[in-house]
Amino acid sequence: MxxxxxxxxxxxxxxxxxxxxLPSAKPKGEGIWWGNxxxxxxxxxxxxxxxxxxxxxxxxxxxxxxxxxxxxxxxxxxEPTKVTPSGRDLLIALDLSGSMQVTDMTLNDQTANRLDAAKSVLSDFIQERRGDRIGIIVFGTKAYLQAPLSFDTKTINQLVQETQIGFAGEQTAIGDAIGLGIKRLEDRPSDQKVLILMTDGANTAGRVQPLQAAAFAATQNVRVHTIGIGADSMIVQGFFGPKAVNPSSDLDETLLRNIAAQTGGEYFRAKSTDELRAIYQTLDALEPTPSEDIWQRxxxxxxxxxxxxxxxxxxxxxxxxxxxxxxxxxxxxxxxxxxx
The missing domain is CATH 1.20.58 (Methane Monooxygenase Hydroxylase; Chain G, domain 1)
Known part of the structure; x- marks a missing residue:
């Protein structure tokens, strides 16, 4: 139209x-004369x-x-087109420390390490977050921004799949990861700032203490949901034969609970891939995306x-x-x- x-x-x-x-300025009866x-x-x-x-x-x-x-x-x-309105700014902090290579998870009925299981579940979660801006933080010895906040969930998902264990170092800097998330969310509306932190260990590196970072996150209205990943029992082959061990003995659940409590978030424990998938379904309900689409021309x-x-x-x-x-x-x- x-x-x-x-x-x-x-x-x-x-x-x-x-x-x-309009009338001409010269008289119409003007004579014509040719000199030659x-x-x-x-x-x-x-x-x-x-x-x-x-x-x-x-x-x-x-x-x-x-x-x-x-x-x-x-x-x-x-012609009118349907546009999904902007929802939340959601940062996902993914642990890439050396312990994430422990193969105590399953994926497609096969044994898989913790990072592969996390990437598989994250892929489904990211694809369902239409209308949200999603970013990825990876952390090990240091914390890095893998992908800035963006509506391009396809590219974000690809960057998640490209992450590898050891990219950020072998240790775990939980406090630095929270601090980087606060910095990336500081200019966003207070009701839209969400950080999901997933780790399998305790804070062993970094310049910022996790609880100090959590306290500052609370003042900035950043809600932090924490996920502890790793099975609590697995069979390994020892010198005297198979034996049961706890592969998640280094997981600091008390710290993760305190971080979530200080910021108004929730703490979750994922002992298997199915539990991790159920956790992200719960997070999808806790942090819903806009349900009504907007039509524009x-x-x-x-x-x-x-x-x-x-x-x-x-x-x-x-x-x-x-x-x-x-x-x-x-x-x-x-x-x-x-x-x-």
Missing amino acids: LELAWPWFLLLLPAPIIMYF SAQLAQYQDNKVMSGRLSWSYVCLFMAWVLLILAISRPVWFG PLTSLFHWLGLGSLAFLALALLASNALSFNRKGLTDLTKRGQS
Whole structure:
């Protein structure tokens, strides 16, 4: 559908026609006098070329019409499209320390390490968060921003799948990861700032203590949900045969509970891939995305195209006028040569 922002400018369209029919300033009964036969011949040639002159007038009129239409600012409204409104800014802090390579999880009925299980569950979780801006923080000995907050969940998911154990070091800097998350969320509305921190160990590195970072997160209205990942029992082959061990003995559950409690979040314990998947389903319910879609119609301004069209017709009018002047000069030279 086409609409005009300033339709009253269309009143100027007939201005050239009105000016054409206005009374002439010179009397119509003016006599015609030719000083010699050369002037008479030139007058007749001008009558022959009047057709070319009329094309110049047509181009000028078209340039005027397109200019007035451009000034009226026509806008084309496209078909309505569905747009999911902006939801939360959600950062996911993923532990890449050396302990994440422990194979105490299952994936597709096969043994898998903790990171592979986490990436599989995160992939489904990210794809379901339509309308949210999602970012990824990876941490080990240090914390790094793997992917800034973005609506492009496809790219975010790809970056998650590209993470590898040891990218950020072998130790675990939980406090630095929380601090980096606070920094990336500081300019966002207070009711939209969420950090999900997933780890399998205790804080063993970093410059910031986790509880200090959690206290500061609470002042900045950043809600931190913590997830402790790792089985509590697995069979390993020892010197005297198979034996049961606790692969999550280094997990500091007390710390993770305190971090969540200080910031208004929840603590979850994932002992298997299915439990981890259920946790992210719970988080999806705790931090819902907008349920109502917004319909909008794209707008396309035609001002530039009409303006370019007006300039093109003006150029054609100038070319026609210059060609007419050149032909006149050539005819005058031929007449003088004929007289001589």
